[in-house]
Amino acid sequence: MQAEPTLKSVRISPGRRLGSVLWRLLAVLATAAMLLVLALIFWTVIKGSLPAWSWSVLTTPTAGLTGGLENAILGTLWLGFLTIVGVGVIGVATASFAVVYAPEWVREMLILMSDILSGVPSIVFGYVGYMAFVVVCGWGFSALAAVVTLTMLSLPYVVRNTVQAFDKVPVEIRDAAKALGFSRARTLWSLMWPYSLSGIATGAILALSVAMGETGPLLYTAEWSDNLPSLALTHHSVAYLTYVVWTFIQQPYPQANALAYMAGLLLMVVVGAMAFATRFRAMERR
Amino acid sequence: MVELKTENRPMTALRLDHVSLRVGKHTILNDVSMDLPKGRVTALVGPSGSGKSSLLRVLNRLWDGVPRVRVDGSVWYGDTDLYAKRVDVSVVRSHIGMVFQRPTPFPKSIFQNIALPLGVYGAARSEIAGRVESALKTVGLWDEVSGRLNQSALTLSGGQQQRLCIARALAVEPTVLLMDEPASALDPKSRRRIDELILSLKDTVTVLIVTHHLDEARQVSERLGVLVNGRLVAFGETDAVFASQNDVVARYLSRHDEG
Numbered sequence: 001m002q003a004e005p006t007l008k009s010v011r012i013s014p015g016r017r018l019g020s021v022l023w024r025l026l027a028v029l030a031t032a033a034m035l036l037v038l039a040l041i042f043w044t045v046i047k048g049s050l051p052a053w054s055w056s057v058l059t060t061p062t063a064g065l066t067g068g069l070e071n072a073i074l075g076t077l078w079l080g081f082l083t084i085v086g087v088g089v090i091g092v093a094t095a096s097f098a099v100v101y102a103p104e105w106v107r108e109m110l111i112l113m114s115d116i117l118s119g120v121p122s123i124v125f126g127y128v129g130y131m132a133f134v135v136v137c138g139w140g141f142s143a144l145a146a147v148v149t150l151t152m153l154s155l156p157y158v159v160r161n162t163v164q165a166f167d168k169v170p171v172e173i174r175d176a177a178k179a180l181g182f183s184r185a186r187t188l189w190s191l192m193w194p195y196s197l198s199g200i201a202t203g204a205i206l207a208l209s210v211a212m213g214e215t216g217p218l219l220y221t222a223e224w225s226d227n228l229p230s231l232a233l234t235h236h237s238v239a240y241l242t243y244v245v246w247t248f249i250q251q252p253y254p255q256a257n258a259l260a261y262m263a264g265l266l267l268m269v270v271v272g273a274m275a276f277a278t279r280f281r282a283m284e285r286r
Numbered sequence: 287m288v289e290l291k292t293e294n295r296p297m298t299a300l301r302l303d304h305v306s307l308r309v310g311k312h313t314i315l316n317d318v319s320m321d322l323p324k325g326r327v328t329a330l331v332g333p334s335g336s337g338k339s340s341l342l343r344v345l346n347r348l349w350d351g352v353p354r355v356r357v358d359g360s361v362w363y364g365d366t367d368l369y370a371k372r373v374d375v376s377v378v379r380s381h382i383g384m385v386f387q388r389p390t391p392f393p394k395s396i397f398q399n400i401a402l403p404l405g406v407y408g409a410a411r412s413e414i415a416g417r418v419e420s421a422l423k424t425v426g427l428w429d430e431v432s433g434r435l436n437q438s439a440l441t442l443s444g445g446q447q448q449r450l451c452i453a454r455a456l457a458v459e460p461t462v463l464l465m466d467e468p469a470s471a472l473d474p475k476s477r478r479r480i481d482e483l484i485l486s487l488k489d490t491v492t493v494l495i496v497t498h499h500l501d502e503a504r505q506v507s508e509r510l511g512v513l514v515n516g517r518l519v520a521f522g523e524t525d526a527v528f529a530s531q532n533d534v535v536a537r538y539l540s541r542h543d544e545g
């Protein structure tokens with residue numbers, strides 16, 4: 001015989017209710033604070049960029065501290081494109097090796113190394129990239145030196161996300177593929193990759209937004225150029241938006257400052273759109 | 287071992303010869319020997335954790351690549367020891383198929399689920415559609431899905447998914463089919479369909495089925511093995527094993543009949 005449940009035991013005690021109200025209040029305040037910070041940033045950037053609002057910003061390259069942002073915009077897109085290709089291929093290959101081919105300890109080592117990589121300050125990547133690619137490889141300040149550096153820097157994001165996506169493939173399904181005689185390569189190709197596509201995409205976009213927001217590593221590897229980016233991968237400096245943000249903001253000329261704010265705004269919009277795209281995909285998946 | 291080759295029993299599809307399985311220091315299967323008669327259904331029963339699933343995984347080398355696992359003894363398929371060097375695992379698995387406890391459809395179309403493994407074994411493009419159809423007919427799924435072959439296999443019901451997985455395993459025409467509690471996740475009607483399907487495979491495919499349902503074992507199998515704690519405590523004609531006076535066996539079988 002069970003005791004009759006009384007309403008008293010079901011009701012939430014006043015203490016617990018107060019606690020829950022306080023927690024909710026705290027959460028709302030924290031959220032409000034975050035939104036406030038975001039709004040403040042947008043307001044500052046938009047206000048600062050107002051003098052530069054004209055279509056010509058998009059269609060003229062910089063000339064010293066004046067002109068437009070065309071070279072920087074195209075340069076950022078060019079570097080971003082090359083980086084996402086590099087980081088996608090190397091990241092997915094690394095994760096595939098770690099999950100499907102490597103013995104357990106190698107897998108753990110790879111993931112650990114990738115985590116360590118993500119803790120290295122980006123300026124260190126810049127310096128290493130400068131020494132290794134610009135000087136030793138002799139590529140000069142170039143898209144290639146910059147992209148290889150950015151690839152190393154953003155690799156952990158793709159590796160992490162891809163490994164996580166792979167781990168979500170049910171063990172039974174992998175066993176079934178194994179029992180059907182699928183080779184590991186075939187399992188990757190027909191099962192793991194299709195299954196993990198959105199996880200991989202999330203990692204790649206995250207990596208891209210990190211790479212596009214970097215300044216330090218690029219100062220050392222891509223340098224800067226007033227010219228539009230060329231298809232030559234070596235010995236040609238490349239322009240990029242973060243350079244404008246970083247250097248033009250320090251100048252005593254209002255025109256240069258406006259360009260810096262404009263570059264910041266453009267970056268925020270592009271990275272924000274990509275973040276939105278990944279969130280949206282994540283929501284769709286549910 | 288060499289004389290086995292000359293002995294060459296034509297009626298045995300698969301012979302386990304003193305098979306032991308260890309994971310680390312843990313012994314999961316202890317000196318198991320048994321013959322699976324060709325074209326017949328053999329059932330394997332035993333308490334949970336006794337090593338039934340592990341035994342099935344030994345038979346198509348699914349333990350390959352799992353760390354700290356050691357398989358001792360031999361599994362003879364005709365005159366080939368499956369654990370000998372230079373045996374191609376993927377060929378082993380094409381001869382010895384497997385169906386799991388829970389349905390394992392790939393997140394692809396119904397058609398692709400069967401076509402994919404066919405492609406792995408190099409079936410000609412022109413014959414794939416026909417073989418998919420006949421595999422689906424074998425498991426009685428054709429009428430239900432012929433109009434929606436390009437839909438995702440995940441849209442099928444559990445029972446349909448399991449029959450699809452059986453069709454997928456049968457499509458590559460294995461001589462031996464290992465089934466690990468294939469009907470345990472299903473409703474009674476689907477379970478009966480699968481029992482009928484197993485009976486219909488008789489003479490074409492050798493079946494080794496793990497089950498918790500003694501009724502099912504009695505109905506579908508001609509041979510019965512009882513596995514307790516990694517040891518095969520009884521093996522023989524199904525009726526004879528049920529009639530066994532052996533303590534351990536009788537205790538396991540009777541306890542189940544009551545429950």
Ligand SMILES: Nc1ncnc2c1ncn2[C@@H]1O[C@H](COP(=O)(O)OP(=O)(O)OP(=O)(O)O)[C@@H](O)[C@H]1O
Nearest residue numbers: 309312314332333334335336337338339340341352
């Ligand atoms: N990968 C593994 N590593 C270590 N031990 C394992 C592994 N797989 C199974 N075992 C152990 O082997 C023993 C037998 O497991 P198995 O799954 O074969 O039992 P079973 O007879 O199929 O049980 P059930 O009826 O519950 O399915 C269990 O003690 C289990 O913990």
Ligand SMILES: [Mg+2]
Nearest residue numbers: 338339340466
């Ligand atoms: Mg089991």
